[in-house]
Amino acid sequence: MRGNPVVPSWHPGAGCGAPSGAGAGTGRVRARFALFVGTCAGDTDAHGDDPTHPGPAGDRVSDTAGFYDDLAGTYDRLHSDWELTVMTAGRTLDALLRRVLGDREHRLLDCAAGIGTQVLGAARHGHQVAGTDLSVGALRRARAEAGRTGVPAPLVVADMRRLPYADGSFDAVICADNAIAHLLADGELELALGEMRRVLRDGGLVVVTLRDYDLLSRERPPVLPTHVSHGEHGLLLTVPVCEWSADGTRYLLRQLQLAEQPGGGWVTAERRVLCRAYGRAQVREAAERAGLGGARWVMPTEGFFYQPVLLATRHPAPRPEVRNPAGAAASGRAASPWRP
Numbered sequence: 441m442r443g444n445p446v447v448p449s450w451h452p453g454a455g456c457g458a459p460s461g462a463g464a465g466t467g468r469v470r471a472r473f474a475l476f477v478g479t480c481a482g483d484t485d486a487h488g489d490d491p492t493h494p495g496p497a498g499d500r501v502s503d504t505a506g507f508y509d510d511l512a513g514t515y516d517r518l519h520s521d522w523e524l525t526v527m528t529a530g531r532t533l534d535a536l537l538r539r540v541l542g543d544r545e546h547r548l549l550d551c552a553a554g555i556g557t558q559v560l561g562a563a564r565h566g567h568q569v570a571g572t573d574l575s576v577g578a579l580r581r582a583r584a585e586a587g588r589t590g591v592p593a594p595l596v597v598a599d600m601r602r603l604p605y606a607d608g609s610f611d612a613v614i615c616a617d618n619a620i621a622h623l624l625a626d627g628e629l630e631l632a633l634g635e636m637r638r639v640l641r642d643g644g645l646v647v648v649t650l651r652d653y654d655l656l657s658r659e660r661p662p663v664l665p666t667h668v669s670h671g672e673h674g675l676l677l678t679v680p681v682c683e684w685s686a687d688g689t690r691y692l693l694r695q696l697q698l699a700e701q702p703g704g705g706w707v708t709a710e711r712r713v714l715c716r717a718y719g720r721a722q723v724r725e726a727a728e729r730a731g732l733g734g735a736r737w738v739m740p741t742e743g744f745f746y747q748p749v750l751l752a753t754r755h756p757a758p759r760p761e762v763r764n765p766a767g768a769a770a771s772g773r774a775a776s777p778w779r780p
């Protein structure tokens with residue numbers, strides 16, 4: 441499927457939530473919704489002035505798994521050309537792994553695999569991949585995509601804070617596209633990074649990508665770029681609306697989708713999830729506390745990826761040198777992002 445984001449570049453209005461721990465299927469009312477025809481589930485009043493506060497209803501607005509279960513069917517349409525994004529992600533990851541870890545195939549875990557954007561791309565380059573994610577729906581879709589393209593990738597539902605693998609099982613762990621923003625509570629980020637470290641062999645590499653929250657939490661934009669996708673039955677617009685906390689450290693993502701109907705009408709839906717706007721220093725410090733060494737951020741201006749990327753190793757080894765792993769220009773706009 442194809443689409444044309446109104447503002448290209450920085451994608452998934454999708455991501456940003458907070459796994460509330462128990463996540464999906466606990467019997468709590470879920471954040472997912474599917475509210476239709478012009479109705480928005482506006483009950484933020486219950487949270488007083490701060491829409492990012494879970495409030496008396498508990499964490500129902502932060503059911504990350506439910507959010508992504510609902511989104512799985514149209515997740516690819518947040519990309520202008522998801523197939524191309526998968527290919528670019530694979531090529532970029534392959535170049536990165538070979539450059540940092542050695543010119544051979546590697547064992548890679550994607551601990552926020554979603555519908556498979558990175559893990560399926562890397563598998564196409566011969567790496568031995570595994571994918572985990574909190575969302576059953578996203579992984580179901582990833583399995584279908586893997587089957588459709590004949591790519592072998594074991595995909596298992598798991599929380600990145602408790603990875604179901606033995607110590608030292610992988611050469612690299614990736615956690616891409618804002619997934620850590622779903623770790624809301626203090627200490628959860630460190631816990632997840634500690635798990636990524638645990639399943640790595642000595643010298644293994646952690647790759648985390650995140651929105652530029654140093655900027656966003658200062659500017660607190662009420663809406664992020666809209667994605668416009670032209671599907672079989674018409675347009676699908678995805679509008680990520682953000683309601684920020686007063687201190688800019690969290691926001692409620694209200695993702696609106698407007699789908700054009702074959703008869704010409706529109707159906708609207710809204711899904712919500714809480715997000716934590718981690719600053720880069722905060723993530724680097726959490727990585728260090730989790731026992732990862734050489735942590736450094738690679739910025740989009742370095743031509744690697746459209747989001748800032750954290751690289752760190754299981755041992756305090758020399759800092760991974762990553763400039764232009766896919767042969768892109770070293771300055772200016774990102775020329776070799778995982779998305780086109």
Ligand SMILES: C[S@@+](CC[C@H](N)C(=O)[O-])C[C@H]1O[C@@H](n2cnc3c(N)ncnc32)[C@H](O)[C@@H]1O
Binds near residue numbers: 504600601
């Ligand atoms: C924006 S999506 C990115 C998915 C994929 N990396 C991609 O780029 O297509 C973020 C993903 O993180 C997953 N996620 C959030 N919290 C998680 C957790 N605690 N453990 C595992 N996955 C989690 C979500 O289910 C979602 O699939």
